[in-house]
Every structure is written in C-alpha cells, then in structure tokens.
Amino acid sequence: xxxxxxxxxxxxxxxxxxxxxxxxxxxxxxxxxxxxxxxxxxxxxxxxxxxxxxxxxxxxxxxxxxxxxxxxxxxxxxxxxx
Ligand SMILES: [Zn+2]
Ligand SMILES: [Zn+2]
Numbered sequence: 047x048x049x050x051x052x053x054x055x056x057x058x059x060x061x062x063x064x065x066x067x068x069x070x071x072x073x074x075x076x077x078x079x080x081x082x083x084x085x086x087x088x089x090x091x092x093x094x095x096x097x098x099x100x101x102x103x104x105x106x107x108x109x110x111x112x113x114x115x116x117x118x119x120x121x122x123x124x125x126x127x128x
Contacts, residue, residue, distance in 0.1 A: 053080045056099065057107030071096035074113075085115035 050064040063080075073079040079096025087093055095112040103116030111119055 055081075055108050055110075056102075056104050059108055061108070073098035073101050075101055077101075081110040083112040083115055084109045085111055085118075 050062050052060050052062050055061050061081075071079045073096055075098060077098035077100065079098055081097045081099065081102045083093035083095040083097065085093040093112060093115055095115075097110060097112055101113065102110040103113065103119075105111060105116070105119050
C-alpha cells in the first residue's frame with residue numbers, strides 16, 4: 047500500500063503524487079506517466095495529461111507540458127520575443 051509516491055523532477059526537486067482513486071496513467075509512448083501537464087485550461091484546472099520524463103517539456107523548473115501544449119507555449123514565446 048502506497049497512497050503517495052514521490053517523484054524526482056528534472057530541476058532537482060521532488061513532487062509528491064497521491065492517489066486520487068485513479069488508475070496509473072501511461073504516457074502516450076506507453077511508458078508510465080510520472081508527470082502531468084501543468085497547462086492551465088481554466089477554472090483552476092490543468093490539462094493533466096500524463097507524460098513520462100522523456101516526453102515531457104519543461105518550460106520552467108517543476109513545470110511540465112504535454113507535446114501539444116509545449117508547442118502552444120513555444121508559439122507564445124516566439125510571439126513574445128518578436
Ligand atoms: Zn513518453
Ligand atoms: Zn497539456
């Protein structure tokens with residue numbers, strides 16, 4: 047029995063993920079999804095798409111984005127720096 051699991055994030059920090067009655071979700075590549083997309087979709091919710099450490103995109107320490115939202119984020123950055 048392990049209600050909460052601790053994962054290491056890319057930036058040297060750790061994140062504690064507690065079970066919320068959901069089954070463990072896999073990344074799109076089939077690997078265990080240890081990270082969730084932090085993209086805000088409004089109403090205090092985030093995308094929460096599961097990703098493995100290989101498939102995530104980290105725009106900042108402790109943040110993870112799924113491939114679709116990473117593309118959106120990068121598009122925004124491109125506009126901001128233009
Ligand atoms: Zn993956
Ligand atoms: Zn996402």
